[in-house]
Amino acid sequence: MRVLRAILKSLATTIVFFAAAEIGLRATYAIRTAFVRRVPLPYSVGDDYGPIPPWLDRLMILVPDDELIWRNLPNVRRTYVDIFSPAPTAAARTALLRRFLPTLPAEFDRNPTWTIALDSRGYRTGEFTNRKPAGARRIACVGDSWTFGMNVDQERTYPSRLAADLRASGANVEVLNFGVLGYSSFQGRQLLERRVLDLDPDVVLIGFGMNDSEVAGYRDRDMVGGAPPALRTRLLEDAADLEFYKLLKYSALALRFHPKSMGDFLREQAHDRGSGRVDYSAIEPWTRVSPPDYEANIREMIRLSRARGAAVVLLDNELWEESPYRALLKSIAADTHAPLVDSLRIVADARTAIERGIERDLGLAAAPRDEPAPGEGSPSPPAASGPAASAPTRVVFRVSGGRYPVPRALSIVGTDRQLGDLMPNTVSMHDDGTGGDERAGDGVWSLEASFAAGARVSYVYTNSGRAGRWEGLDVPHVRSLVVPPSRGAAPVYLPIETFGRVYMQADDWHTDATGYELIARAVADAIGQGRVGRN
Template sequence: MAGRRRADGRGGARAGLPRALHRPRHRQAVHATVLRLAARPDVAEGDRRRPAGAARRGGAGAGRARGAALPPRSPRAASGRHRRRRRARRPRRRDRARRGPHAGRPRGPRRSRVRPDGRGMPRAGRGGADRPGAAVGGARLDLAGFHATLSRDPPPGGLVMPARRRSPQVLRGLVASLVATLVGLAAVELLVRGVYLARASLVDTVTLPYAVGHRYLVPPWGDGVRLLEPDPVLLWRNRPGVRRRYLDVFGPIGTEAERARLLARFLPTTPAALRDHPTWGVAINSLGFRGGEFPPRRREALRIVCLGDSWTFGANVDQENTYPARLEALLRQRFPDAGVDVMNLGVMGYSSFQGRELLRRRALALEPDVVVLAFGMNDSSVAGFRDADLAAAPPPGPGRRALEAVGRLEALRLLAYAAQRLTRPGDSLAEHLRAADESARSPGPGAAGTTEDYAEVARWTRVPLDEYRDNVSAMVGDARRHGAAVVLLFNELWAESPYAAAMADVGRRAGVPVVDGAALLARERRRLDAEREASLGLRSSARVYPGESPDAVEVVLRLRPGGRSVPRGLFVVGAHPALGGLVPNRVALRDDGREGDERAGDGVWSHVARLPPGTRAAYVYTNSGREGRWEGLDLPALRGLRADAGPGERRYAPVETFGAIGLQADPWHTNAAGYRLIAAAVLEAILSDDAVRPRLVTSVSDLRGGSAGSGSASP
């Protein structure tokens, strides 16, 4: 074993040191002491020049007695540079008043105290102590003398080896700094929350975030006026008792920077430039649904429960203009003596998965006579997750909950929002136009539009088509088992959605009426376009006319200013070269009766775009901006056209309005006129049920005349 003398009398690798000094905790300190002693000639000779008992008090080696003459130094030690180095290497001494009675002892890497009885210290002659001195640093070290020095009687209080000791003052300083930092962060967090709370109390109207591409940064202070809150089963729900008024800013604006500043506005007051914009209010009852408190169940009254998404909730309109409220008004107008209660259980963003849970947990407990199920728009969203997966996810563990708690700190959220504002300014309008054209030319999984496309992106769709059919079928079965009639309603602006066909298939199999809101709005939009074109004396957008370009399809865009002044002109811009090649305010529309314009000075501005057959292109309008600058912008939405004619043919687009889209309040929802149409169609579907109709007929004459089932449902 290392450190013991072998049979031949030669020691091992550590035979020259005592056994107690082989321990790792003593090795560094003793090694440094040995080297310091070995470098001095007087110590190398065994410390014979000094009287016994004159060893240095705090060290492990010998020292000179008080008043004794200094030994001669080598020429190198006499140099100034060497003296400075020796002073730098000497351990600093602390003040005796601070360290107590042991002041003046040198500090080292670790302290090792020898007890007063001398135990715990190696003795001379053990572990190879009688070996001849070894050459260290040019001098010879007499280990026997060194061991003898160590074996002398320890001073009172014990012999202290050189050691390093962390100061209690340093630890106390670190703790104090940590506490001060935590207190400062807590004060900042409380300050930020207090400012947010004060702002929320002063908000008169909430500005809805509209942006092209629907991607924008939501300021953290907007949580104070949020309408939704998390739910462990339904994922989210309406906050009970909330009262909000929203500002409609879906309209033209000067520049993209102005729209970004509007979305990030911190002041709670409404800007002066937007005070003439329309607003709409929301009131949530104690159960978490829009409208007043639900009345108690009356057996003689017909109770209708409407489940759905934001279309049922009534986005962008006041309570009296939602389709459930319009349905109740139509029923009371048609049958004034019949008791009718219509309850709005719509929640923004809900899918059929959430509707199925809501029906089982809340709606059926209301004992409805009729259930209207309106889901589909959010089910088809390729959001990157499935609602069923989110609901089935296990509860977060302690670590994740801690991270979520840290993520909810408002000060950190504010810093993250500021960093994102600086590093992620968002995509420009030109990038959105270019991306829309590229998607139209080569649709990928993100541009799913057919049943086959949705099959490829099922894992990233909120509710895949097969699950959508199962959810709707299950809701129909649950409602019927509780004695309620069912009406299926598909609310969406996309008339060609595969989910509309899936709902129609479920309704046909179950034998329940289906109202296709998307097709209903599309028909109404075509009717309004025809009336407008006829009133203005313009050509119909439903027909194809001969063109002047034999190799291209001519699409004539037509635009009205919508009551806005036109100082310089109206322009169109898109990614296609025929639409300006992403150079804004270059391709002008004209109202002079030439180049596709039908009548000069009629207020309808026109432009002829020559495109290859079948081309799809996105575009926006601008009003009187400077060329090359995105100024005088239209709505925060992309418009689209399709060259669905043959070469050498001309097709006129419907007459559009700058700052408005027909029957739309925003890129996703219809307006009050559209909700009235939906309510009238749902009324006709309810009256088609032979079990429901007799409960509304109040006289024999009404039943014989059939006015309840065949009369007009127009409001």
């Protein structure tokens, strides 16, 4: 009996200890959250963040949903700080993500911020009633983070800019933003069927693709429905939600986490030659929405919308030229006679305009515009013929320091020997009128190198780090180039890039406020010019 009492006493003491620890952790996290004014959004190449600290859970805006997989929390207001910017090392970005203090280091005070406000239904739009305002045309924007407006303030999302553009032309419209971070066409179809169409929209804007192509290890359609989980499964899930367990798990994972270096990502991209082509038929069970399912979802959304009397506009929202989802969307638009707003082309054209403006303002050589410029998704140039087919192309990389001081020199690194063979801060660029540099001291750093025409070259810039160390990092983004054909003895000057910036992009996945504005104008043109009909 004495042994039993001792065991019960130990068990009670253990339960009290863990209960006290759980209560203490929850209280500590709640206090921390109360002091957070700006939520940092650090980025990592390849999304190689490692484990996410459990104290960040209370700042998440997504919660599970039985029908939609997840949804937005209602009545939420957050201000985010974008950290898509240079960093001294990759570890500095990871440290910022795992920082427990609710304040940010002073060096991030100048980083851009953006604020969201979700209504009582969890949408990034103003409060609205089920009944349309009298005489107004209701426009429903259904989509993912591009529609939600990642990286921009409320009034700078494309649905907000669309409302402003249409009202400026005298139209009486109500534009509703149903964008949700991370949504696929499967989730969009569920949302449209279950919630949006009952609001009797006159126009439905549909923008999906980026998340459909994610190889996440599951299919969206397998994540809903089915029998309720068994009691044992529910108990294990409840246990996994305990803060004490989550902290222990996070600590163990953090100790084992060994992030890849930028060199690892450059090497991987070189091995697959950076073509960007993926055979989704081979990985269908692990892809969120396969291309055939994506096509079926988009076509069904169009059919359902038109059956309820709404017109449809399609939006392409991928910065990936070779995406099979992009080709499918073009085919669907042609078959159904639905206007297609080609966001990739809009962003690419605006990027080219920026590059031309920099060349003109600085009085430097213009990059050839009849060949692809450096950047994601550049198509391969036409094959050269005759002697030029075997002649290497002399290209000149050019990059401005932008708003970042350059204590010693900007450097370039890639897998090629001319670019340092993955040894960072060893191939310095020139701002002294040599090595391909056009004008000494103008703040544009240059390097001449030779490659075979049509080759894909991936590279990054660094700023004044120690030789052989991944220091002085640029934005977490792998830049790329499809080498144009040779032009004889003359070098080919590439567009002038800017350290700490990717033109027309707020991060690797999204455009910036200017891009959203241009997209909104294109949609407004489609609506205003009568290209949208109830067909």
